[in-house]
Amino acid sequence: MEEIRPQIVKILDRYIFDKKIWNAAPENPNIILDLKINSARIVDIVIDIEEQFGIEVDNKTLERIKTFNDIITVISEKKGK
Amino acid sequence: MHFISNDIISLSDTENQKSFSNERYLRKILTEKEFMTVRQNTSSPHLPYVYWTCKECAYKIAMKKGFEKNFAPQCYEVEISCHEESNTNNIFTGTVLFNETNVFFKTEIFPEHISSVASTVKKEILRMVHFVGTTTGTDQKKVMRTHIIESLSSYFKKEESEFDICKTENGIPYVVIKNCINVPDISFSHDGDYFAYAFSTNNLS
Numbered sequence: 001m002e003e004i005r006p007q008i009v010k011i012l013d014r015y016i017f018d019k020k021i022w023n024a025a026p027e028n029p030n031i032i033l034d035l036k037i038n039s040a041r042i043v044d045i046v047i048d049i050e051e052q053f054g055i056e057v058d059n060k061t062l063e064r065i066k067t068f069n070d071i072i073t074v075i076s077e078k079k080g081k
Numbered sequence: 082m083h084f085i086s087n088d089i090i091s092l093s094d095t096e097n098q099k100s101f102s103n104e105r106y107l108r109k110i111l112t113e114k115e116f117m118t119v120r121q122n123t124s125s126p127h128l129p130y131v132y133w134t135c136k137e138c139a140y141k142i143a144m145k146k147g148f149e150k151n152f153a154p155q156c157y158e159v160e161i162s163c164h165e166e167s168n169t170n171n172i173f174t175g176t177v178l179f180n181e182t183n184v185f186f187k188t189e190i191f192p193e194h195i196s197s198v199a200s201t202v203k204k205e206i207l208r209m210v211h212f213v214g215t216t217t218g219t220d221q222k223k224v225m226r227t228h229i230i231e232s233l234s235s236y237f238k239k240e241e242s243e244f245d246i247c248k249t250e251n252g253i254p255y256v257v258i259k260n261c262i263n264v265p266d267i268s269f270s271h272d273g274d275y276f277a278y279a280f281s282t283n284n285l286s
């Protein structure tokens with residue numbers, strides 16, 4: 001699922017105020033704590049992911065999404081890959 | 082232990098305006114009952130924001146109680162018990178239920194922002210110290226930290242140097258006070274140019 005990484009970066013980047021934050025972020029950044037994305041934007045991110053990848057993210061799945069890799073895992077599971 | 086929390090949301094932030102007017106967004110953050118309440122109360126356009134800040138407050142308390150998962154707003158059910166609206170006030174109060182825990186909240190609506198405070202104990206809503214300020218630029222967190230330490234120092238009549246504000250690895254703020262074991266619970270929030278904090282006023286020991 002490496003091909004989806006740049007797509008996720010592009011989605012998250014829309015909600016990052018200071019783009020330089022990627023330089024300081026760890027390899028698997030926490031979306032709120034490391035990327036400093038406003039918590040209100042997490043729902044926007046989830047909607048963008050649903051639209052981009054044709055999946056549905058329910059509440060149980062949303063509770064699992066804290067980091068970049070969590071997003072990859074969720075998409076992989078939902079796409080059956 | 083009694084927990085408190087706060088949240089603030091800017092009404093002039095264009096991203097917020099876009100999100101909170103998007104039905105798909107609202108359907109993701111509101112329960113069915115809350116969504117219907119919003120639909121039926123078109124004279125209260127700020128209701129979605131009220132629901133959001135209460136849920137955020139409840140989530141912050143959930144994290145303090147050890148909840149480690151991400152915030153799923155629909156899992157937090159808001160029950161508004163009172164709405165007082167006058168020329169000078171626009172205040173909602175009620176409870177948020179999550180994981181069989183009830184949290185009490187008070188939300189105030191101002192022209193440019195909405196601010197909520199919450200606690201696991203109802204009387205703490207009136208007793209806690211709560212402040213909302215504005216600042217621009219990249220030093221917002223520094224300004225907020227300085228402000229809260231000044232406020233803690235003033236309230237508890239101790240030197241500012243005796244206070245330190247730390248965060249857990251989950252980003253939960255807490256205060257350290259020299260020679261004190263029982264310290265007040267604190268909470269921060271910021272959105273756009275706004276910052277807000279709250280702390281409980283239990284006696285130090």
